[in-house]
Amino acid sequence: MKKLVFLTLCALMLIAAPLQAAAGSTNQQLDQIVSLHGNGLTKEDLKQSITELTKHSGLSEQQITTQILNELLSQPEDIVTYGSPVEGGTIQLDSSAKGNLFYQPASFAGVEHGHVGLYYTPSTIVESSSPKYGVILAAVADRKVKSGARIMKVNVTSTAQNHSATEWAKGKVGLDYDIQFFHNRFCNVNSFNCSQLVWCAFKSVANIDLDKNGGLGVYPKDIRDSSLVTTLKSYN
Amino acid sequence: MRLQMIFQAKRRSFRVRLTLLIAIILLFVTACTDSATNKEVAPETVKLKDDPHAIVYYSTDLPHERIGDGLSYLFLIDKQGKYTKIKKRGLELNSVIPLGQSLLLNQKEQMLTIQADNNIQTTPYKEDCKVPAGYGQSSGELNGGKTYYSIFNGRFSEDMKYYISKVRWGDETKHYCKDIREFVEATGDDGKHIYYISSDVEDPSKKFFHKASIQGDQLKFDSKTLLEKSKEEGRFMFTKLIAAGDDMVGVYADLIGNKVELNLMQVAKDNKTPFKKHPLLQYDGTNTKYYFFNKESIYLKDGQVYFVDGYGDVYAYNLETNKLNKKFHLNDYQRDEKLQDEIVYFYNDHLYFYHFHEKSKSHQIETYNLEGKVVNTLKLPDLKKEIGRDSVYLYDFKILNH
Numbered sequence: 001m002k003k004l005v006f007l008t009l010c011a012l013m014l015i016a017a018p019l020q021a022a023a024g025s026t027n028q029q030l031d032q033i034v035s036l037h038g039n040g041l042t043k044e045d046l047k048q049s050i051t052e053l054t055k056h057s058g059l060s061e062q063q064i065t066t067q068i069l070n071e072l073l074s075q076p077e078d079i080v081t082y083g084s085p086v087e088g089g090t091i092q093l094d095s096s097a098k099g100n101l102f103y104q105p106a107s108f109a110g111v112e113h114g115h116v117g118l119y120y121t122p123s124t125i126v127e128s129s130s131p132k133y134g135v136i137l138a139a140v141a142d143r144k145v146k147s148g149a150r151i152m153k154v155n156v157t158s159t160a161q162n163h164s165a166t167e168w169a170k171g172k173v174g175l176d177y178d179i180q181f182f183h184n185r186f187c188n189v190n191s192f193n194c195s196q197l198v199w200c201a202f203k204s205v206a207n208i209d210l211d212k213n214g215g216l217g218v219y220p221k222d223i224r225d226s227s228l229v230t231t232l233k234s235y236n
Numbered sequence: 237m238r239l240q241m242i243f244q245a246k247r248r249s250f251r252v253r254l255t256l257l258i259a260i261i262l263l264f265v266t267a268c269t270d271s272a273t274n275k276e277v278a279p280e281t282v283k284l285k286d287d288p289h290a291i292v293y294y295s296t297d298l299p300h301e302r303i304g305d306g307l308s309y310l311f312l313i314d315k316q317g318k319y320t321k322i323k324k325r326g327l328e329l330n331s332v333i334p335l336g337q338s339l340l341l342n343q344k345e346q347m348l349t350i351q352a353d354n355n356i357q358t359t360p361y362k363e364d365c366k367v368p369a370g371y372g373q374s375s376g377e378l379n380g381g382k383t384y385y386s387i388f389n390g391r392f393s394e395d396m397k398y399y400i401s402k403v404r405w406g407d408e409t410k411h412y413c414k415d416i417r418e419f420v421e422a423t424g425d426d427g428k429h430i431y432y433i434s435s436d437v438e439d440p441s442k443k444f445f446h447k448a449s450i451q452g453d454q455l456k457f458d459s460k461t462l463l464e465k466s467k468e469e470g471r472f473m474f475t476k477l478i479a480a481g482d483d484m485v486g487v488y489a490d491l492i493g494n495k496v497e498l499n500l501m502q503v504a505k506d507n508k509t510p511f512k513k514h515p516l517l518q519y520d521g522t523n524t525k526y527y528f529f530n531k532e533s534i535y536l537k538d539g540q541v542y543f544v545d546g547y548g549d550v551y552a553y554n555l556e557t558n559k560l561n562k563k564f565h566l567n568d569y570q571r572d573e574k575l576q577d578e579i580v581y582f583y584n585d586h587l588y589f590y591h592f593h594e595k596s597k598s599h600q601i602e603t604y605n606l607e608g609k610v611v612n613t614l615k616l617p618d619l620k621k622e623i624g625r626d627s628v629y630l631y632d633f634k635i636l637n638h
Contacts, residue, residue, distance in 0.1 A: 089574025089592075090629065092524035095470050095491060106299040107627070115299040121440045122470030122491055124419075129298045133368035136298075136391050137399065137419050141472045141527055142329060142372050144297070144575065144629055170392065170437075194299075 029065050090144035091235045095122040096151050099162025100232065101198060103224040104149040114220030116198050118166045126170050128197040135169070135197065149235040156228050157206050165201040195220045288312035288320075290601060291339065292590060292619075293632035296326035298369055300627055309623055310341060312350075313601075317614050321622050322356070324348065329370035331632040333384045335377060338408050342375075342386050344368065347404070347411050365413035367402050373476065373531040373632060374423045378430070383407055383450055385430055387416070387423050392437075399437050403430075405450050414455045418446070422486055422531075424477025426505070431477050431484050433463060441466045445507045461507040468492055472527070475534040475543060477503075480555060487516070487534060487543050489526070496521040500541060500553055516553060516560055517545070525571045530633070535582035537606060542587070544580045547571045550587065550608065564608025568595075583635040586611070590633045592620070 034043050050064050059067070093102065096119045106115040117127030120137060129136045154162060187200035199218045202208050211218040212226045223229060290313045296306035306326025313319040325343050333340040337352035345366050349357040367388035375386040383405060390400035399419040406412050418434035421443070425431060429449050436442035443463040449456050468490035477484040483502050490497045500514040519526035527546045535542040540552040548566035553559070566589055569578075576592035577599065587604040599619045603612040 089572070089576050091574055092527050094524050095472075104299060123472050124435075124440070127299075129368065133298075134391055136368070136389060138298075138369075138389065139372070139421070139472070140470075141474065170396070 026062065026065060029069050033065075033069055091146065091149065093125075093140050093143040093145050093149070094151060094233060095119075095140050096232065097122060097153075097159075097162075099153070099157075099159065099166045101152045101154070101223070101229065102145075102150065103152065103220060104143075104145040105147075106220075114195075114224065116194050116220045116223050118169050118198060118201065120166055120170060126166065128194045137170075145235055147236050150224065150231050151233040152224070152229045152231050154202060154206075154208070154210065154228055155230040156208060157202065161202075161206045164205045168205050169197050169201040195223055198223055287314070288339075288636055289315045290588070290590075290614075290633070290635050291332050292630070293330060293332055293341075294623060294628040294630050295328055295330055296627065297328045297629050301326065307626065307628070308341075309626075309628060311619065311622070312339075313614075313616065315614070317616055319616065319619065322350070326628070327367070327370065328629075329372045329374070329389070329631055331370060331373045331375040331386070332634060333375045333377065333386065334634065334636055335381065335384050336408055340384055340408075342367070342370075342388075342404065347406075349408060359411055361404075361411070361413065365402070365404065365411075367404070370631075371401075371420050371423060374420070376423075376425045376430070378425060378427060378450060380427070385425070385450060387420055387430075387432065389420070390415070393417070396437075403448075403455055405455060410453070412453050412455070416457075418444070421471075422473035422475070422477055422488075424479075424484055424486065426479035426484070429458065429505070431503075431505070433473060433477070433486075439465075443471075445503055445511075447505065447507075459507070463503065463507065463511060466490070474498075474528040474531070476531045478534055478536055478541075480536050480539075480541065485534075485536070485541055485555075487528070487541075489519075491521055494521045495519070496526060498526070498545070502555070514553060514558060516551070525573075529575075529578040529580055532582070533580045535587075537585060542582065542606065544587070544589075548578075550604075552606075563606065564604070566604075567602060567610055568593075577630045579630055579633040581633050581635055584638045586635075586638070588633070588635050590630075 030043050030046055034046055050061050054061050054064060096102070098119050098121055100119045101116060102119070102125065103114055103116050106113060115127070117125045120126040123140050125138050125140055125143065126135065127138065128134060157165070187204055195218050199210050202210050208228060210223045210226045210228055212222045292311040292313065293308065295308040300306065308324050308326045308330070310322040310324065310332065311319045312322070324341070327342060327344055330342055339350040341348040341350065345361055347359045347361070349359070351357060367390065369389045371387055371389050374388070375384065377384050384407070385403060385405040388402045388404070390402050393400055398417040401416040401418055401420050402413055403416055404411065404413045419437060420432050420434050422433040423430070429447050432446050434444045434446060436444070442465050444460050445463040446460050447458040449458055470491040472489045473486065474489060475487040477486040480502070483504055485500060485502050487498065487500055490499065496519040497515060498517040498519065500516055502512040502514065504511070525546050529544065529546065533544040539556055540554050542550065542552050542563070544550050544566070548569040548571060550563045550566070552561050552563050554561070576594060578591045581588045585606055587606065589602045589604070590599065592598070593600050596615070599616040601614040601616070602610055604610055
């Protein structure tokens with residue numbers, strides 16, 4: 001009887017230990033993301049956001065966690081120079097003509113992925129803003145950017161095409177923000193991240209590919225560094 | 237001897253099993269404790285040192301939110317410069333609303349009420365009341381300070397026929413929301429009604445003037461009338477709309493080539509007559525230094541509209557004589573390419589200027605009377621450290637008492 005009790009307890013321990021180990025693995029991933037984020041992200045915040053993202057993306061929490069971490073590790077191009085606007089000031093974004101582009105540094109999980117959008121009017125911009133809220137308009141006067149931001153124009157399109165591209169972008173409602181930057185060169189969809197929106201606008205209207213290096217995914221920096229794009233203003 | 241060896245063996249075996257049993261118990265207790273802790277939500281209390289004299293609000297902006305995170309810092313500052321920090325989720329272009337004895341802070345999915353007894357109450361919103369960002373100090377109080385409202389920037393409608401903004405309103409205990417089918421460029425109120433200017437989605441040069449009212453749980457759209465079809469290339473609504481008798485006034489800029497015309501808009505509340513456009517100043521449009529710090533940089537006193545431009549110049553425009561008078565310049569301030577948290581607030585016939593003072597490497601609040609005399613400087617040397625490495629932007633500053 002004593003042996004039976006002992007064996008039962010050992011069996012329970014053998015079951016509990018791997019579960020704890022699996023939870024530990026996910027916890028390690030969360031800790032790794034939080035430690036690299038640098039924007040005050042807490043583990044609880046991250047968990048809550050991942051839970052919410054599962055509802056929008058259809059992916060499991062483990063898949064999203066792994067994806068966020070992989071995305072972080074797969075883009076070691078620039079390491080964010082941590083200097084908050086409170087330390088180094090901010091720079092007011094300028095107005096620009098309809099159809100022009102803007103790029104601004106925007107970091108996540110310690111890596112500067114960047115952010116792009118289009119000028120809808122000289123005083124408003126259209127962009128795919130965030131995971132939940134998709135394509136929005138924003139006032140240029142409310143947008144502050146950091147060193148490294150740019151205003152650009154596509155140098156192979158006409159003014160009319162630029163305007164049409166902006167109208168195309170304006171017409172795309174991001175029902176869900178597509179967190180899959182690494183595989184986003186699709187335009188007949190209902191979810192757009194920021195670079196996908198801009199890329200699709202010019203691909204659909206003028207059949208040009210603003211992705212500097214092709215491949216499966218188009219990132220903000222791929223558009224920024226494209227030879228088809230000219231920088232009109234750099235913010236230093 | 238043999239019996240003694242058997243007894244000792246049994247004792248060792250017992251100790252091993254007991255040790256394993258204790259380890260197993262500890263393992264499960266630890267797991268259960270974690271679960272229990274996650275379920276408990278203790279009421280939150282902040283320790284305010286004194287009644288706050290001023291508040292400052294910082295938040296992550298939308299482009300920095302990849303997974304809907306973001307954070308915010310709300311500083312409650314007393315007259316001695318001591319402060320309490322409240323760290324919460326971010327909401328771009330948010331503003332804090334003083335209401336009665338409480339302070340209201342909108343979050344994306346809930347309302348926080350910071351009460352006079354130092355408790356923070358949280359009221360969650362349903363899905364249709366969730367918001368992504370504000371419009372820049374687009375909040376206010378109505379009905380003698382008993383009702384608040386906030387207007388938020390939403391998104392395009394699915395069929396692209398209109399833009400969706402959202403109004404939240406209520407009091408300290410009841411909260412409501414409703415969609416506005418407009419892209420809002422400027423907001424304001426006269427204590428009784430909400431006024432806002434929108435631009436048409438199809439033709440952004442068309443501007444409309446709206447009037448709305450709140451009655452309990454009802455938001456009523458009283459009127460929408462065409463303001464003008466602007467011929468200019470771009471328009472910036474730099475300030476809120478404030479009441480001036482039977483009119484609402486606000487400051488805006490029109491881009492004309494490389495030049496900028498700054499004007500005062502005077503709109504009759506019923507908008508039955510064409511609005512008056514009062515030319516104020518001209519700026520060089522090749523840089524952004526003229527951009528105003530914030531929307532609440534406008535004030536009315538004795539028929540004069542005071543405003544602060546991006547260069548730190550304070551002006552007063554007389555609505556009767558139609559004369560513009562430069563009153564003073566913010567002390568020791570020079571507009572630079574990189575902003576240093578500049579934000580202003582008019583309260584009780586004084587102008588308050590919160591900014592990071594580059595020479596002293598410290599944030600501070602300067603108090604001016606309307607003639608430009610500095611009556612107080614409140615230094616906040618440690619505030620920068622509280623934010624640390626977080627990338628947050630300054631969105632609101634208010635004085636709560638003189």
